[in-house]
Amino acid sequence: MRQIPWRVAGQEVVVNVAEGEEDILAFREFVTTAGPLAFDTETTGLDIYASDCRVRLAQFGTGRTAWVLPVESGPQWADLAAWALRTAERLYCHNATFDLLVADAHLRVPLEVTYLKTVDVRIMAHLTDPRSAHEGGTGHSLEALTRAHLDAEVADQVKGAMRELARELKTTKGEIFRIVPLDHPRYLLYAGMDVLLTSRLFEHMLYSVPHASRRLVVFEHQVAYVCAIMERKGFLVDIPYTLQLADRLERQAKQHADTAAALGVDNVNSTDQVAQALTRRGAALTETTATGKPKVDKAILDRLVADGDELAIAVQRAKRASKWKTTYADTFLELADPGHRIHCGINSLAARTARMSITRPALQTLPSGEHMIRSCYLAEEGEVIISVDYQAIELRVLAALAGERKMIEAIRAGKDLHGLTASLVFGPDYSDTQRKAAKILGFGKVYGGGPATLARQTGLSVADARRVVAAYDEGYPAIARYTKQLQADLPRQGFAVVTGNGRRLPVDRAKPYAALNFMIQSTARDMLAAGLLEIHKQGLLDYLRLPVHDEVIASAPAEDAKEVAHALADAMAGQINGVPLATEAEIGGRSWGSLYT
DNA sequence: CAGGTTAGCACC
DNA sequence: AAACGGTGCTAACCTG
Structure with a gap:
């Protein structure tokens, strides 16, 4: 056994690196006596389901002692790691979905065994402060959390470790995890440090989650589990079509x-070149970007296309085709596993509002x-795609939170909400056209926009937009009151809002309207998250493929599709403050695209 | 030249 | 008085 002593927050810690058969007994003794164990893996890459993905190291540890198992050097180590995962009563992870899927796919320990005894410190960190570092929070990476809560010097070491190693071994950050020698002392230290820090962060985060958010801890772990199951399942790709x-x-x-x-633009993706060529053709590019360069975005090109500008047409079509090829088609082909499935990454707790993100x-x-x-994207063989979404969920949530009587009555009566707004504002x-403007106005209100935004989006004059917004506030007085009250209450909450589910969301001082x-x-x-849990509870999880903000995508046998679609829609439907949040199911054909024809 | 930043664009 | 929210990915461009 090799031992690497280190210091974290003024305390001595040690990384034990298992090397031979004689270390197995000591590791077993550690696992059975240490209590809750932090768990982490090092792999050759981030794509768990790629045919060449391998586990290199598996680490287990407490706040004082880490054990690093050299999984890549022989099957006995994978077996030992699997035994430890099954034996531990409780696991701590940082971003549990990744490591538990690694264990599921490569160590033969299924999610069903590990997930429900795991605490993810990334989830705890998000509940503590949902903001990224860029937004004024701590951020949620292991390095950022270590810096904020444990030891800034160690955070720097962790942050720089793999980058330095990459430089030393003359490779890139993307390649280093694949090629660094398994016995490199700094790789082993880095690997061991991950579990030491995760374990210590758990102890800290246990007390940092706001009181009001405590019940979300279990909820978010269940949501993460359901999303991890979807990741594992994957979504079938039509390879010949793609x-x-x-x-x-x-x-x-x-x-x-x-x-x-032929019209003077060598590279359509170079905004500078396009701007110059368009200017030479007589286009007036008046808007500028944040850095003062002429702006040439889709809206501007659209206007030139409408005028019949041949260059604008060619640029727009070329850009779209090349972006769609690289961003979509090529990426799908590259990410598909040998069984033609794509296992996207579902971050069930991503945005500062807790929205999910998919990568x-x-x-x-x-x-x-x-x-x-x-x-x-395809349903399974013999199956069809189902989509179930919430009807106008953001407007309904707004009506429910604000207690806006007129809007709630219209929701209950199944009336057209944008039509209601239009009648209040325009008569x-x-x-x-006025209904369309009312719809834009409704979304603008949800996003915190004002007259200037409305004017820009509808073509109304700013003065007219101002009158329209005033009419909205008059027509929906409870919404106006609620908006005002939320902002007035910000200082009492430490400049944050707290949702009905107990989630504390800090608001930027410069943007109280948010x-x-x-x-x-x-x-x-x-x-949506509660809907996913209910779907799981009803035994329908296997049908699910994706969550998409206010919608789920599922695959079900053609003959059962109606029944499954109704069951999913029923499971998702809910209410807030007595306001129904209705769902609507759509049944397509074999491909996801069939819902968009 | 690796890696960060900017601009643009896809969605809810 | 007014204030549009939240994401991820790519190519071009910039920088150390």
């Missing part, structure tokens, strides 16, 4: 790029205007 799509998009991109080149690939942001990209004989949106967005997110 290959063909990538090919088609490439040809389109090339064709339009050639047209742009590798970002399946929440696939184009919804048409079916082309979503058609890459009973509102036009179609308080309303945080309440709405976070409350709506918790409805």
Whole structure:
């Protein structure tokens, strides 16, 4: 056994590195006597389901002692790690989903065994302060939490460790975890430190979660578990279709790029080049970016396209085709596992409002205007895609939180909410254009926008927009009162809002108007999360593929689709303050895209 | 030249 | 009086 002594927060700690058979007994003794154990793994990469992914190290530890098992050097170590995972009564992880999926896929210890006895310090950290470092919080990485709560010097060591190793071994940060020698002392120290710090952070975070948020600890672990099951299942990809799509998009991109080149733009992705060429053609680019350069975004190109500018048309088409190829088609092909499944990363507790995020690939942001990209995803063989979403959830949550009588009555009566707004603002004989403006106004209110934003989005004059907003506040007095009250109460909460579910959300001092949106967005997110738990409780989890903010995507046998869709919709439906949050199910064909034709 | 930043664009 | 919220990913560009 190799021992690496270190210091954390003024205390001596030790990293034990198992090397030979003679260490097995000592490790077993440690696991059976140490109590709750922090757990972490080091792998060759982040893509757990890639055919070349291997576990290199498995670490277990307390706040004083870490054990590092060299899993890559022989199957006995994987078996020993698996034994420890099954034996430990309680586990602590930082970002449990990753390591527990690693154990599930590579150590033969299923999520069902590990997840429900695990505490994730990242979840505790998010409940303590949901903000990223960029937003004025501590952030939730192990390094950031160590810096904030344990030992800044150790945080620096952890942060710099793998980067230095990469430099030393003349490789990149992305490659270092794959190629660093298994016995490199600083790799082993880094690996051992992870569990020492995780264990210590647990002790700290136990007391840092706000009182009002305590009940969310169990809730969020259950939600994370359900999302981890979805990650493990994966979403089937239509490989032949996606290959063909990538090919088609490439040809389109090339064709339009050639047209742009003939008109003087070598690289359509260079905003600078496009701006210069458009200016030469006589376009007036008046708007600028944050750094003062001429702005050429979609809205600006759209206007030039409407005027029939050939360059603008070519640039826009080329950019779209190339972005769609690389961001979607190519990525799907690269991420699909040998069984043609994509296991995206679902961060069940991501945004500062607790909204979920989905990465590798970002399946929440696939184009919804048409079916082309979503058609890459398939229900299982013999099954069809089901989508269940909440109807106008943000407006309903707003009505419920504010207690806005007129809106609540309209919801109960199943009336058109944007029509109601239009009649309040423009009068009973509102036009179609006015209904559209009312819809934009409704969303603007949810986001905390004002007259200037409304004017920009509708084409109304600022003066008219101001009148419209005033009419909204008059027509929905409870919403106006609620918005005002939320902002007035901010100082009492330490400049934060606390949702009905007990989630404390700090608000930026420069943006008090965001308080309303945080309440709405976070409350709506918790409805979806509660819906996922109810779906699990009803035994329907196996059907689920994805959560998408106010919607779930599922796959079910064609002959059962109606029944499953209704069961999912029923499980998700709920209420807030007596206001019903209704759901609506849609049944498609084999591909996700079939819902978008 | 690796890695961070900016601009743009996809979604709810 | 007014204030649009939350994400992830890519290519180009900048920097140490």
